[in-house]
Amino acid sequence: MNTNQNNRSGNPQSAMAGQGRVVILGAGESGVGAAKLAQAKGFDVFVSDFGIIADKYKSALEKLNVPFESAQHTEALILNATEVIKSPGIPSTAPIVKKLVAQGTPVISEIEFAKRYTTAKTICITGSNGKSTTSLLTYHILKNAGLNVGLAGNIGHSFAAQVAEENYDYYVLEISSFMLDDMFEFKADIAVLLNITPDHLDRYDYKMENYVASKMRIVQNQTADDVFIYCADDEESIKAVAAFQPVAKTFPFSITRKIEPGAYLEAQTITILLEPNKELTMSILSDLALQGKHNIYNSMASGIVAKVLELRNETIRESMGNFKNIEHRLEHVAKISGIDFINDSKATNVNSTWYALESMTADVVLIMGGVDKGNDYNMLKDLVKSKVKAIVCLGKDNKRIHDAFEDDVEIIVNTFSADEATQIAFHLAKRGDAVLLSPACASFDLFKSYEDRGNQFKAAVREL
Template identity: 75%
Template sequence: MRLNKMSEKNNISKKLVILGAGESGVGAAYLAQQQGFDVFVSDMGTIAGKYKTQLQNWNIRFEEGQHTESEILNATEVVKSPGIPEEAAMVKKLRAQGTPVISEIEFAGRYTDAKMICITGSNGKTTTTALTYHILSKAGLNVGLAGNIGKSFAYQVATEQFDYYVLEISSFMLDDMYRFKADIAILLNITPDHLDRYDYKLENYVASKFRITQNQTAADYFIYCADDEETIKGMESRTFGAQQLPFSIINKIQPGAYLNQDDNIIIQTNQLQETFIMSINELALQGKHNIHNSMASGIVAKVLELRNSTIRESMGDFKNIEHRLEQLGKISGINFVNDSKATNVNSTWYALESTPKEIILIMGGVDKGNDYTMLNDLVKQKVKAIVCLGKDNQRIHDAFKGLVTEIVDTQSAQEAVYVAYHLAKKGDTVLLSPACASYDLFKSYEDRGDQFKKAVMDL
C-alpha cells in the first residue's frame, strides 16, 4: 500500500467529507481514517443498520437525515456516492466554491499499486466482471472484486493486499474519476440508459463511458466491441493512448477476438502467443450477448498470459450472478427466470433474445424515459402476455397494446407471480425482466429479485 503524493502527517490537517453512507461511502471512510484524514460522513437518508454499526465501531463521525453545511463546505475534498446526482443542492454548492468532489474509486486508487482491470458498458458489465474475476481467481492470481459488485474497493484497499482488481465501473462512478487509470479498460457496449442524469443527451452519456480510457498509456489495453454502433461512432472523434483489442461476432479481427464459421471463439492478442479456441456450445453463458461478454473476459486472460486450459475451464464452469437470467427451476412444467437486474430496455432485449418462446414477461417499475420500440419484434415473436409490476404502467400499455393479447397490472411481486403462473402453461417461461428501475415498489433490484424468488417458492 502507498500514499499518493501526500504523507500521513499532511492528511491529519485534511478534512475529508463523504456524502452517502452506503457500501462505497463507508468503505471510503474506513480507508480515509486509516490514512490519517479527519473524516466526516453525511447522508440525507437513513443509514442502514450494518453501516451505522461499522461507523460507530470505527469511531468515525457521521450524521443521517441531514447535511450540515458548516461541516461539509469546510472539507478539503469530498467523496460522493455514485447515486447522488450533480443537481443535488449540496453538490452544487461544493462545485461552486471549487471543492474537489471525487468518487470512491478515484480516492481508493491512490492507495494501491495493484493492476486495475476496469469494465463498463450499458449491459453485461456485472456478468463480464464476475466472469473475469472467476478466470483470474482460477488461474491463481491474487485478485480482488469490487466497484459496483461485492465489498467496496476502498475497504478492500484498506484491509487487503491484492495484486489485481477487477472493477465493475458505472457511468456515475466514471463521472467523478480524474487521475485514476485502468491498466486494462473494457467497454462492452453503449445503449441509452440513465439519460435523466445526462440532460437526456446520449452524447453526454457516451462521453461518460469513454472516461474508462482516460490517462491510459501505450503500456495499457483498451478492449471494446467492434459490433457496437455507438462505441464505434464514439471512437471516431477520440484518440486513445492504449493498445486496442476489439472483439466481434460479425467480422474476423486480429489481434482481438472473433467468431469463426464453425462457431468457435478465436482469441489472439499477441502473435507470439498460442491462439485460444473454444466452441460457443461449451460456454457456461449462452446467448449472443454472452459471446461478447466471454470474448471480453477471454482477451483480458490472454493479455495476462494465462493458460488456455485455465481460460477454457473457467468459461465452461462459470455460474452466473444472482438476479441476472437466474434460472429458478420449474413448477408444473413452467420455467421461472429472475432477471431483476435488467433495469433498462436493452437488458430486457438480451433476456428475450436468450429465452425460448413462449414467455410471460413481468416488467415495469420506474421508467427512465424508456423507448420500448426495440423490443417490438421479440415481443411479437415470443411473448404471450405481459404482467406489469409497477405503480404507473401506462407507458408499457401504450407501447405493447396490440402486440400481445393480455397486459395485466399488478402491485407486488407476489401478485405478479400469481397472475403470470395462471397465464402460463406447461413449457412456458415466466421471465422477470423489468426494463425499469425498482424503487417505486422495492428498495433495489436485489429486493425485487428476492421478492420474486420468494413468491415463486411460495406457489
C-alpha cells in the same frame, strides 16, 4: 446525529489530520469503505448521509469512531472539507454538491480516492449491460489462475476498504457511468467497454452524447502501454472510439466478422488472437457455462483480459466452463407444471430485457415495469411480437408499457405486487412456456432494490 460529531476535536484521528479534512457524502458500501481508508491515511473524516444510514453501516462507522450524521447534510460540517468523496448515487445537481463545486472544493469518487493508495493493476469494466457478469467472470478466471486479485467497484466490497485492509496485486472493478463522472486522475490499466445503450439518461439531461462521454472516461489517462477492449458490433461504441481516439493498445471483439488482433466468432467457435501463434479457441456449445448471444460477448471480453495477462489457455477454458452466473441475472428459479420461471430482475433497462428475450427459446409471459427512466421500448417490439404471449405489468404507472405494446400482444395486465404478478403469469402460461421477470425499469416504486424485487419474485414462485 452521532454525538461523536459534536466533539470532533477530541477524536484521536484529528491529531493525524495533517493531510486535511475529508467529508464523505453517502454512507453505503462505498462511503463507509472510503471512511475506513481515509482514516487509515490520517485524514480528519466526517460522513454525511441525507438518507437514513443502514444499521450495518452505522455500526461500522461507530466501530471506526468516525463521526457521522444521518438524514441530513449540515453545511457547516461539509463545506469546510479539503476534499469530498461522493457516493455515485448522489447526482451532481444535489444542492450540497453544487455548493461544494461552486466554492472550488474537489468532489471525487471512492474509486478515484482508493486508486491513489494502491499500485495494483486495475481491470476496469464498464458498459450499459453485462458489467456484473463480465466482472465476475473475469475475477473468476484470474482467481482460478492463482492471481492475487480483488473484486470491487459496483459489485462486492468497497474498493477503498480493500485497499485499506488487503494487499492485492490486481483488482477487477465494475465501473458505472456515475463512478466515471467523478474520476479525474484515475487510470485503468485494462479498460473494457462492453456496449453503450440508452440508460440513466435522466442523469445526463436526456442527451445520449453526455452519457457516451461519461462512458468514454474509462480510457482517460491511459497510455500506449495500457489496454482498451471494446465491442466492434456495438454501434455507439464504434462511434465513441472514433470520436475519442483511445491511445492504449486496442483489442476489439465481434460475433459478426473476423477480427485480428482481437476476438471473433466463427462456426460456433470463439477465437481470441492477440499475438501471432498464441490463439485461444473455445466452443460456445461445449466450453462456455454462460449461454446466449450476450454472454458470448461477455466471454470474449473476459477472455481477452485473460490473454492480455498471459494466462494459460487450459485455465481460461476451465474457468469459462465452471462459472456460475450472478443472482437476479437470467437466474432459473424453478420449473412448475412444465413452466420455467426465470428471474432477471437485474434487467433495469430496455437493452437488458432485449438480451433476455433474445436468449429465450420458449413462448414467454413477460413480467416488466417499474420506474421508467425515459425508456424507448421500440427496440423490444420485434422480439415481443415473436416471443411474448402476454405482458404482466409490475409497477405503479404502466401506461407507457400499454402504449408501446398494445398492438403486439393480446394480453397486458396490471399488477402491484410480486405475488400478484407471479400468480397471474402462472395462470397465463402453459406447459413448455417461460415466465420471465425482466422489468426493463428500476425497482424503487414498489421495492427497495432490484434484489428485493427478484427475491420477492422467487419467494412467490416457490409458493405456487
